[in-house]
Amino acid sequence: QVQLVQSGAAVKKPGSSVKISCQASGGSLGYYGFTWVRQAPGQGLEWMGRVFPKFNVKSYAQKFKGRVTFTSDESATTVTVELSGLTSDDTAVYYCARDRLSEDNVFELWGQGTLVTVSS
Amino acid sequence: DIVMTQSPDTLAVSLGERATINCKSSQSIFSNNMNYLAWYQQKPGLPPRLLIYWASTRQSGVPDRFSGGGSGTDFTLTISGLQAEDVAVYYCQQFHSTPPITFGQGTRLEIK
Numbered sequence: 255q256v257q258l259v260q261s262g263a264a265v266k267k268p269g270s271s272v273k274i275s276c277q278a279s280g281g282s283l284g285y286y287g288f289t290w291v292r293q294a295p296g297q298g299l300e301w302m303g304r305v306f307p308k309f310n311v312k313s314y315a316q317k318f319k320g321r322v323t324f325t326s327d328e329s330a331t332t333v334t335v336e337l338s339g340l341t342s343d344d345t346a347v348y349y350c351a352r353d354r355l356s357e358d359n360v361f362e363l364w365g366q367g368t369l370v371t372v373s374s
Numbered sequence: 375d376i377v378m379t380q381s382p383d384t385l386a387v388s389l390g391e392r393a394t395i396n397c398k399s400s401q402s403i404f405s406n407n408m409n410y411l412a413w414y415q416q417k418p419g420l421p422p423r424l425l426i427y428w429a430s431t432r433q434s435g436v437p438d439r440f441s442g443g444g445s446g447t448d449f450t451l452t453i454s455g456l457q458a459e460d461v462a463v464y465y466c467q468q469f470h471s472t473p474p475i476t477f478g479q480g481t482r483l484e485i486k
Contacts, residue, residue: 299477325383359469
């Protein structure tokens with residue numbers, strides 16, 4: 255049974271960067287797309303973008319373009335998001351999610367979430 | 375971008391009664407004879423859980439008291455016979471016109 259296991263919580267200074275990993279424990283990345291979604295405290299779900307590791311295809315939400323980078327490592331069964339230029343507005347729980355079927359954009363499997371706190 | 379709007383923002387329903395949550399898309403999300411809509415349930419401190427996709431197909435393991443309906447731009451999630459464990463925030467999501475994927479703002483379901 256594949257599980258998505260994310261890296262631990264982080265506290266960052268404004269202007270710095272954060273890197274969050276998501277490992278497909280018990281399986282491979284396969285032919286699935288992996289999406290990053292964040293949730294600010296008490297708020298809804300915000301799509302950041304996605305990566306399709308097998309073909310190294312990536313798409314980004316317009317508001318994050320230039321500030322976010324998705325990478326993947328098939329040997330480590332890990333996808334990673336890096337967000338730079340952090341502000342307090344980036345304080346949120348960040349989730350990775352895997353498609354139900356290859357590229358269907360329906361999110362069947364979720365990581366446990368990673369809390370990123372941006373504070374001076 | 376397709377805007378997803380849910381109503382109401384908060385819903386209070388008695389145990390055993392029916393709860394209905396609405397989701398409206400700013401443009402049709404119907405293509406190829408399918409509606410590109412999913413519903414998720416999120417409980418505090420947990421990631422979202424997929425309930426329904428293609429507007430009405432229940433995910434494996436989801437109780438049959440959860441059902442989805444609608445087409446085009448107007449959709450509903452119905453919980454028949456509300457149970458205490460159904461208290462959560464529910465989100466709709468369109469995956470028709472991507473990027474971006476967009477979610478509704480969420481509906482908080484409470485017990486009356």
